[in-house]
Amino acid sequence: AQSVTQPDIHITVSEGASLELRCNYSYGATPYLFWYVQSPGQGLQLLLKYFSGDTLVQGIKGFEAEFKRSQSSFNLRKPSVHWSDAAEYFCAVYFNKFYFGSGTKLNVKP
């Protein structure tokens, strides 16, 4: 069965520091991969997606993610975090339907 693992439940970083959120998936082929962000009281917003091709994908708000087949990972990165990035981040795999990870809550220290 397909599954998505986000091993970090909470992460705190200082404003201006770099960020990496981890995502591992269990799937028998190259999946379609997504990162979503959820702010309090808001719906999920798509940050970026990977279907094929270049394994480094760029998204909105300065985020990027790298697909590594050998590690079954699709980690999200940002070089310099802003206070407004504080939210919950979900990794997702698509196979006939979406399978979401349990999320990582990001806190940003001033």
Added chain:
Amino acid sequence: GAGVSQSPRYKVAKRGQDVALRCDPISGHVSLFWYQQALGQGPEFLTYFQNEAQLDKSGLPSDRFFAERPEGSVSTLKIQRTQQEDSAVYLCASSRVGTRGFNEQFFGPGTRLTVL
């Protein structure tokens, strides 16, 4: 409309009551999805509509859950005889094309259901 809207935003029900949750997708969107998001978890797929046809209801947790989209636009998720384990945020999403959401899904803000 500008985005997906859901109502009510918050619902408190006594155990055993029936509830109805409404989703207004983006105008013209063919696909509509319902998800259940328990506290501290990611969204879990409940059901999928392409226009008025319910093509996948494999995620509905029990026969107490029922969804409809009679005219291919607004959808209602109904939960009968609510139980405490039904407490969650119910998310609706819509997608422009009818390919089970392979294209970008646009999510609503959700309805937070609390069953006492």
